[in-house]
Amino acid sequence: MIAEVIVDIVHSEVDKIFDYECDFEIAVGTCVVVPFGLWDKTTTGFVIRLKSTTDIAPEKLKSIIRALDERPAINEECLSLARGLADRYRVPLAACLRLFLPPEMRMGEVGESTKTVYFLTEEEPYFPPRAVKQRELYAYLEEHGEADGAFLRKTFGSALNALVERGLVRSKKERVLRTPYRGAEGEAPVRTLTSAQQNAVDIIHSTEKTVTLLHGVTGSGKTEIYLTLIAEQLQKGRSSIFLVPEISLTPQMFSQLRARFRSEVAILHSGLSAGERYDEWRRLREGEAHIAVGARSAVFAPLENLGVIVIDEEHDGSYSSESTPRYNTFEIALARAKYNGCKVVLGSATPSVETYRRAAEGEFELIRLPDRINARPLPEVTLVDMRRELRRGNATPFSSLLRDRLKACLDGGNQAILFLNRRGYAQSVQCRDCGETVKCEHCDVALTYHKEENCLKCHYCGARYKVPRACPSCGSIRIGTMGTGTQRVVRELKTLYPSARILRMDLDTTGGKEGHYKILKQFAAREADILVGTQMVAKGHDFPSVTLVGILDADMSLHFPDYRSGERTFQLVTQVAGRSGRAEEKGEVVLQTCEPENYILRFAANYDYTGFYEHEISMRAAMMFPPFCTIVRVMVTGEDEGETLACLKEVYTRLSALYEREKEKFLFFNRMHAPVKRIQNKYRYQVLMRLLPEGPLAEIYDEVAAVKHKKVLCYVEENPSNLS
Ligand code: ADP
Ligand code: ZN
Ligand code: ZN
Numbered sequence: 001m002i003a004e005v006i007v008d009i010v011h012s013e014v015d016k017i018f019d020y021e022c023d024f025e026i027a028v029g030t031c032v033v034v035p036f037g038l039w040d041k042t043t044t045g046f047v048i049r050l051k052s053t054t055d056i057a058p059e060k061l062k063s064i065i066r067a068l069d070e071r072p073a074i075n076e077e078c079l080s081l082a083r084g085l086a087d088r089y090r091v092p093l094a095a096c097l098r099l100f101l102p103p104e105m106r107m108g109e110v111g112e113s114t115k116t117v118y119f120l121t122e123e124e125p126y127f128p129p130r131a132v133k134q135r136e137l138y139a140y141l142e143e144h145g146e147a148d149g150a151f152l153r154k155t156f157g158s159a160l161n162a163l164v165e166r167g168l169v170r171s172k173k174e175r176v177l178r179t180p181y182r183g184a185e186g187e188a189p190v191r192t193l194t195s196a197q198q199n200a201v202d203i204i205h206s207t208e209k210t211v212t213l214l215h216g217v218t219g220s221g222k223t224e225i226y227l228t229l230i231a232e233q234l235q236k237g238r239s240s241i242f243l244v245p246e247i248s249l250t251p252q253m254f255s256q257l258r259a260r261f262r263s264e265v266a267i268l269h270s271g272l273s274a275g276e277r278y279d280e281w282r283r284l285r286e287g288e289a290h291i292a293v294g295a296r297s298a299v300f301a302p303l304e305n306l307g308v309i310v311i312d313e314e315h316d317g318s319y320s321s322e323s324t325p326r327y328n329t330f331e332i333a334l335a336r337a338k339y340n341g342c343k344v345v346l347g348s349a350t351p352s353v354e355t356y357r358r359a360a361e362g363e364f365e366l367i368r369l370p371d372r373i374n375a376r377p378l379p380e381v382t383l384v385d386m387r388r389e390l391r392r393g394n395a396t397p398f399s400s401l402l403r404d405r406l407k408a409c410l411d412g413g414n415q416a417i418l419f420l421n422r423r424g425y426a427q428s429v430q431c432r433d434c435g436e437t438v439k440c441e442h443c444d445v446a447l448t449y450h451k452e453e454n455c456l457k458c459h460y461c462g463a464r465y466k467v468p469r470a471c472p473s474c475g476s477i478r479i480g481t482m483g484t485g486t487q488r489v490v491r492e493l494k495t496l497y498p499s500a501r502i503l504r505m506d507l508d509t510t511g512g513k514e515g516h517y518k519i520l521k522q523f524a525a526r527e528a529d530i531l532v533g534t535q536m537v538a539k540g541h542d543f544p545s546v547t548l549v550g551i552l553d554a555d556m557s558l559h560f561p562d563y564r565s566g567e568r569t570f571q572l573v574t575q576v577a578g579r580s581g582r583a584e585e586k587g588e589v590v591l592q593t594c595e596p597e598n599y600i601l602r603f604a605a606n607y608d609y610t611g612f613y614e615h616e617i618s619m620r621a622a623m624m625f626p627p628f629c630t631i632v633r634v635m636v637t638g639e640d641e642g643e644t645l646a647c648l649k650e651v652y653t654r655l656s657a658l659y660e661r662e663k664e665k666f667l668f669f670n671r672m673h674a675p676v677k678r679i680q681n682k683y684r685y686q687v688l689m690r691l692l693p694e695g696p697l698a699e700i701y702d703e704v705a706a707v708k709h710k711k712v713l714c715y716v717e718e719n720p721s722n723l724s
Helices: 076-089 093-100 103-107 132-144 149-156 159-165 195-206 222-235 251-264 274-285 296-300 329-340 353-360 386-391 400-411 486-496 515-524 565-577 599-605 609-623 641-661 697-706
Strands: 002-007 017-021 031-036 041-051 113-120 146-148 169-176 211-216 239-243 265-268 291-294 306-312 343-348 365-369 380-385 415-419 428-431 448-450 455-457 479-482 502-505 530-533 546-551 588-593 630-638 666-679 682-691 713-718
Touching (some): 002 031, 002 093, 017 031, 076 329, 093 296, 113 132, 113 149, 132 149, 132 159, 146 149, 195 211, 195 365, 211 222, 211 353, 222 239, 222 251, 222 343, 239 296, 251 515, 265 274, 291 296, 296 329, 329 343, 353 365, 380 400, 380 599, 400 415, 400 546, 428 448, 486 502, 502 515, 546 565, 565 599, 630 641, 630 666, 630 697, 641 666, 641 682, 641 697, 697 713
Parallel strands (some): 211 365, 239 291, 239 306, 380 588, 415 546, 502 530, 546 588
Antiparallel strands (some): 031 041, 113 146, 113 169, 428 479, 448 455, 630 682, 630 713, 666 682
């Protein structure tokens, strides 16, 4: 038999596919060791096709040395999915296969972990009277059956070897599972679904549509619905994938899942150790676990017979990949659902405009959960006009209303969350004379002042700078900071409420494994009264004692130059507000803005998603923005400006020809600097296009794939969530 093997899937930029002879039984998708290159070095590869003939001359045909694993690493479904991705994004198959395997496995660096256990072979042997330890060891094994070698050696010392030598004890290897967050299991609470939840489950069962959108306000009990669906599938012997945004992947959440599903759950995400990730992946592939939980990459979990795929917080930006291939998680989920004949359930309090439109038009089933569990009211939102505060002489980040409410909240023994989407102390450092802002030397962005380290930091490349004494541009010493960041908020809170205990959660305080979890845990344990943070505080957390949420500056995301800025602001405000008043006590929200009349903020303050949606979709239709068109950006980026421009020119020439041929399918076509002209010393240019739905998307990928520049990176993005 001849096997087509794709080798070196880790490093190569092109597919290296070769024919090998195989003289043993082998399945497509199996990982194999093959001789490779002139000197017949060995390397690993994947069998991607089996056939009976080859064009290679018999004397040149080499043989597969062995299979690395008795089971295929990639099943048929996943292989065809990888082929589909390679075709859709015009990338090598190797790059797509990588998505399906834990990185450790591809490198062949991590294997199973084993331990040696010892057991008895003989009954009631004779022990000399002085061999006390030997007798104790014997008794121990008699009681426990078998035990771990390291433990026995530590406890009984050389007695172990003595018994092995006498042949009374033998050893064997046993597989050890490296399970993340082991021991976190508690008892799962037994809950009966509310009638709204049961109704949702019933509709998902009866609908003929593959996709259901669960549009439920924060705290409406969506999670319980997902878990019920997953449990039902498990009962039927079918597996599930449960996707959540990276930030929600807390040990807390896993212990909840473990409590409910025990070892049926496997976790896949980047925070695990290599060994843990490998073992969790194996447990899924071997059919020892049937539920994969993780961030977007868990959509590639090696599961068969899928019964349901859940995508929680479907609007979250983390579901689109930012490296090659730039896949869309929902598209993959849909492909897997079609292959397995299963359902996809999307959930959100603030669905993306695109998803909601597909549901509203009948492509997806739409289920609304307008009420919180136990009819707890949604917190009341008060809009505060910060221009008026300024006119009254209040230049602090806190309106007088927020100060009053904060005092009442703390006096009442409750907790508060203050949200500001800017880390650091001040947004920028600016010269009062020439107006120049201090910028990063490697990036075309303003530096942020960090008071704790007393330095300026670049939030794009991480570079640090000393705080300048004078303006780098005109030499004036009248330079000062502009705008407020989380560090300054904490500092001002400390002077206003000296006895309050304050925690800060942003990228600077959440380094390391489980960094943000530690802060959340402290706050949940009520070791602090106020949590100040960036959008990390907005996601899914459930703190019963939080009764006040302050949104310090709602305008920041509103004026982001992006067609999605309104949508994103609505989502952010709703999500942050949803942290307040989740238990018995009523919650409230103070929303500070300089545009209290802004329609997005008004809809958000009234929890009027439908109002927001109707307004937004009619505006997008009028302006012909997504979902009525596809924004396609071809990024061209490199360190050498001349080469980058040369590459841009080639890309542009190719695409121009396409544009000339199919002009009527384009709404916009131009090349330009990217909004941020340089990041980490790399110049950034783009060809920006807006295509009608029938536009030549595949051809754009073809044209870009044909461009080969050694030192310039060039890639296509569809409706990118970040247009900077
Ligand atoms: P969502 O995911 O929609 O934001 P959650 O699933 O977090 O909502 O539910 C909100 C709260 O209600 C949680 O504290 C959860 O434990 C509780 N809850 C959910 N369903 C039930 C139920 N059927 N009975 C009792 N409590 C429930
Ligand atoms: Zn100056
Ligand atoms: Zn920088």
